[in-house]
Amino acid sequence: MLHSLSGRAESAMQARLLTVLRDQGPLPRTALADRLQVSRTTIAAEVGRLSEIGLTQETGPAQSRGGRRSTMVALADDIRxxxxxxxxxxxxxxxxxxxxxxxxxxxxxxxxxxxxxxxxxxxxxxxxxxxxxxxxxxxxxxxxxxxxxxxxxxxxxxxxxxxxxxxxxxxxxxxxxxxxxxxxxxxxxxxxxxxxLHAGVARHARDFLFVKIGTGIGCGVVVDGELYRGVNGCAGDIGHIQVRGDGRRCVCGNTDCLEAYAGGAALARDATEAAERGRSAVLADLLAEHGLLRACDVGTAVARGDLAAATLLRESGQRVGEVVAGLVSFFNPGLIVIGGRVSGLGHALLAEIRGTAYQRSLPLATGNLPIVLSELVDxxxxxxxxxxxxxxxxxxxxxx
Amino acid sequence: MLHSLSGRAESAMQARLLTVLRDQGPLPRTALADRLQVSRTTIAAEVGRLSEIGLTQETGPAQSRGGRRSTMVALADDIRxxxxxxxxxxxxxxxxxxxxxxxxxxxxxxxxxxxxxxxxxxxxxxxxxxxxxxxxxxxxxxxxxxxxxxxxxxxxxxxxxxxxxxxxxxxxxxxxxxxxxxxxxxxxxxxxxxxxLHAGVARHARDFLFVKIGTGIGCGVVVDGELYRGVNGCAGDIGHIQVRGDGRRCVCGNTDCLEAYAGGAALARDATEAAERGRSAVLADLLAEHGLLRACDVGTAVARGDLAAATLLRESGQRVGEVVAGLVSFFNPGLIVIGGRVSGLGHALLAEIRGTAYQRSLPLATGNLPIVLSELVDxxxxxxxxxxxxxxxxxxxxxx
The missing domain is CATH 3.30.420.40 (ATPase, nucleotide binding domain)
Incomplete structure (x- = not known):
């Protein structure tokens, strides 16, 4: 029943129309005309063309209890x-x-x-x-x-x-x-x-940062509702920003990179060391059980009341918070979203990031700055x- | 002779026209039509209107050795x-x-x-x-x-x-x-x-940073040819980003801010300390001569071969370089311009900033990244x- 689609928009107007339908649709033709600031005749013609090439469909006037209602327009049902x-x-x-x-x-x-x-x-x-x-x-x-x-x-x-x-x-x-x-x-x-930006807590934000804490640490930069990639496409590579430390070597060859102290790989390594050196019985048990430790094991150990694991998580959050504070001073975002697998370790981590970032940034930049966990997960x-x-x-x- | 002007553009088209004339004018009508992608008739009408309200003037066809030439359009001579x-x-x-x-x-x-x-x-x-x-x-x-x-x-x-x-x-x-x-x-x-952006080394840049090292330190952020101000207008406030240090207190109340170690105020303070504690005879002489030391005295002392002053300048450049390295990782700019009064202390400072920034940033982001001094001065x-x-x-x- 579903057929293959090869149609693409033919004009900037059609592209705007499809984008509005993607982000806010389905919509009556009248609303489309308002949003695109063109006449209903133009909308009717463009929608007709887009329907021909299989990108939109008109669902007829919605059920009405009286007055005539505008035809509803939606993206084609079979777009995937x-x-x-x-x-x-x-x-x-x-x-x-x-x-x-x-x-x-x-x-x-x-x-x-x-x-x-x-x-x-x-x-x-x-x-x-x-x-x-x-x-x-x-x-x-x-x-x-x-x-x-x-x-x-x-x-x-x-x-x-x-x-x-x-x-x-x-x-x-x-x-x-x-x-x-x-x-x-x-x-x-x-x-x-x-x-x-599309479906998460940043839906209504124009300028925000998405900080991902996974095995590594990176940052997505959104300026005026658009992804900012930088001149070589590597904007947001914050995992190798220098933090205060003891000179620890990073995989990149430099010392004291954020990733050398925080993020999934660093947590797993530090947890293994804590287990092997007898600083945490809980982590030692988990290591014996699994053969190796991952960042999520630190979360498990924290949940079991392990002090060493809680310290690791707190220190990791502080390092991320230091870097986030710098980004706040530089970029003055309206929102910071924290995501990635390690962010799943929960609110203890978030609390440290927040605490450090708020303390280190100027009041003007942090007055109304929410720092929140992503809710989208995978x-x-x-x-x-x-x-x-x-x-x-x-x-x-x-x-x- | 010059009269007062109160005219303002009346449409987005006129605004674009005035901006093109400001940045690239004077131009023949034909070139204006090309750049704004409208007909010559439209340009003629809009320019006529702008000339009526005193914003543009037409200087008649340029001298020609034969073929007819398009009328030149310029911003009005008396705009100030x-x-x-x-x-x-x-x-x-x-x-x-x-x-x-x-x-x-x-x-x-x-x-x-x-x-x-x-x-x-x-x-x-x-x-x-x-x-x-x-x-x-x-x-x-x-x-x-x-x-x-x-x-x-x-x-x-x-x-x-x-x-x-x-x-x-x-x-x-x-x-x-x-x-x-x-x-x-x-x-x-x-x-x-x-x-x-208008008249300096960043004339042809779209995404660049301007780092000002004066009494304080700040950064102007340009994204796609437009100033990025951040959601509260305080983007670029990099003087209070944390650097590695000995816990020095900053005027803002935090510790280890960039400005606590680098910039004009810090240089003047450290130079005074060096003079008073006998670490620099040259600075002590300058202090005796002037009654107080300013950042520019550090430059004078460096020019006279003073080692303590050279160290102060180098350390200041390294701190700025550390922060710049972080900005490069985060923002991946196409150009960094260093300006402000302290940047007038010259290439020794620039060399330190460059050295530290290049060493601390990933090769992809710094491969073609010029870090240059402003040439505009005041x-x-x-x-x-x-x-x-x-x-x-x-x-x-x-x-x-």
Whole structure:
């Protein structure tokens, strides 16, 4: 029943119309005309054209108790986007409709250091199964996030420190070819930030930061409702900002990087050391049980009342808070969203980040600054990746 | 001969036209039509209207050796803007033409802690004299920069730590009333950043940072060719970012702020200490000679081969470099311009900032990142302030 779609917007006007329908639709034609500040005749003509190429549908006047009502316009029911959010220790794939509501999502266990061939194959296998189950022949686009720097224009990942085999790998073109649709590639943090902008706590924010604390630490920067990527696409790489420390060496070769003290990898390492040196019986038990410790084990130990684990979590939060304080002074954002797997360790971490950031920043910048946890969890990456490719698909092929 | 001007742009099209003429004019009508992507008829009509209200003038076809040439259009010859750049230890005032070329500029000795009444009176006295000398009855607008946070919307300075008496003072409205023209108020660093964008080394940059090292330290943030002010207008307040240190107390109440170690005030204080404790004979001589030491004395001592002074300058540069490295990781700018009075101490300081910033940032972000000294010196603030108010004057009174 669902047919394949190859239509794309033909003009800037159509692109704006599709974007409004994606973010605020379905809407009556009259409301569309108001929002785009054009006549109803123009809207009727453009919607007619978009319906012909399979991008919108008109659902007829809504049921009325009297007065005549305007025809409702919606994105076509059968539009499907795919989001693939690749993390250091696992991938989340999902399928959304045109409004980017997640229809189906799934987690795939695989480590980024298995290399691009295996990681992408696993992700694509799961995507194909989800599409099958949903009866989708071909999605309209696929967005991909990877946990490292990306050359956005070329669609390849670049010299990623934790990702052997990924340097220069044509992720975008591979995924596009395999699924037979347009694809975009961005780093995982940008993708998650866009997810927050679309469906998360940052829905109504214009200038905000999304700080991801996973195995590594990164930051998505949104300026005036748009992702800011920097001139080389590596804006937000805050994991290697210097913090006060004891000269600890980071994987990047520098010393005292934030990531050398905070984030999932640092927590796991420090927890293992605490367990092995007899500073925490709880962590030692968990180590004996699992064979190795991960960041989530620190959370478990904290929940069991372990003091050493609580100290680790607090110190990690303080380091993140120091860097966040600097970003607040520099960027004066309206909102900071904390996400990523380690942020799942909860409010103790958030409390430290907040405490340090508020204390270190000037009152003018922090007076009304909410620092909150993301509520999207894994869906954020899928929604953000879908949104990035939807913008690509909805953009006109030629400028008008 | 010069008459007073009260005309303002009447539409978004006129505003774009005036901006193109300000930044790239004079231009033939044909070139204007190309740049604004409208017909020559439209350009002719709009220019005609702007000439009627005294904002543009047509200079007739340029001399030709044969073929007919398009009529040249320029901003009206008699447009004058005033820029007032107030610093912690002195003010620079200037008058520009419509293209923001500085016609006359003057320095006014006065300290910001003399309070707004005295500082503004001194600045306005000098402005009036310059206007008199130039035969200007009334300028078209005046831009003002002050060395502290500003509520841009209300045009008042806000709780400035170094500026007793300025908190909530209606700087914008006072200056507007005194000179009888529209005024804008921004902080000095933003004003200087805009000056660099208009006429400095950042002329062709879209995303850059302007780091001002004066008595204090601040940063102007330009995103996609526009000043980024942050949600409360205090973006770029980097003087209170925490650096590695010995717990030194800052005037803001926190410890280890960048300004507690670097910038003019810190240099002057550390130089005085070095002189008093016998660590530098040259600085001790300068102290005996002047009664007090300023940042520029450190430069003098360095030029005389004083080791203690060179160390002070180097350490100051390293601290600034640390913070700049963090900004590079976060913001991935295409250019960093270093300005302000202390930057006048020269290339030794710049070398330290560069060395530390390049070493601490990831290769992807610093591969093509120039870190350069401003070449505008005092004119930067005047040009930037004039540009800010020109944008206000050229903007249409009602949206079209």
């Amino acid at each position: 986007f795919v989001g693939i959010a690749i993390g250091a220790t696992g991938t989340t794939v999902g399928v959304t409709d045109g409004r980017l509501d997640v229809l189906r999502t799934e987690k795939v266990d695989c480590r980024i250091d298995m290399g691009p061939d295996l990681v992408l194959r696993a992700a694509l296998d799961h995507v194909r199964r989800l599409l099958d189950e949903l009866g989708v022949e071909r999605p309209m686009g696929v967005g991909v996030g990877v946990p490292g720097p990306v050359d956005f224009g070329r669609g390849v990942s670049v010299a990623p420190p934790l990702m052997p085999g990924w340097d220069g790998y044509p992720v975008r073109d591979t995924v596009s070819r395999e699924l037979g649709c347009p694809a975009v590639l961005d780093n995982d943090v940008n993708v998650m930030a866009v997810g927050e 869906a954020g990456g899928v929604i953000g990746a879908s949104r990035l490719v939807s913008a690509e698909v909805f953009a006109p092929a030629v400028a008008t | 803007f005033v820029g007032i750049a107030i610093g912690a230890t002195g003010t620079t005032v200037g008058v520009t033409d419509g293209r923001l070329d500085v016609l006359r500029t003057e320095k006014v000795d006065c300290r910001i802690d003399m309070g707004p009444d005295l500082v503004l009176r001194a600045a306005l006295d000098h402005v009036r004299r310059l206007l008199d000398e130039l035969g200007v009855e009334r300028p078209m607008g005046v831009g003002v920069g002050v060395p502290g946070p500003v509520d841009f919307g209300r045009g008042v300075s806000v709780a400035p730590p170094l500026m007793p008496g300025w908190d909530g003072y209606p700087v914008r409205d006072t200056v507007s009333r005194e000179l009888g023209c529209p005024a804008v108020l921004d902080n000095d660093v933003n004003v200087m950043a805009v000056g660099e 004119a930067g603030g005047v040009i930037g302030a004039s540009r800010l108010v020109s944008a206000e004057v050229f903007a249409p009174a009602v949206a079209t």
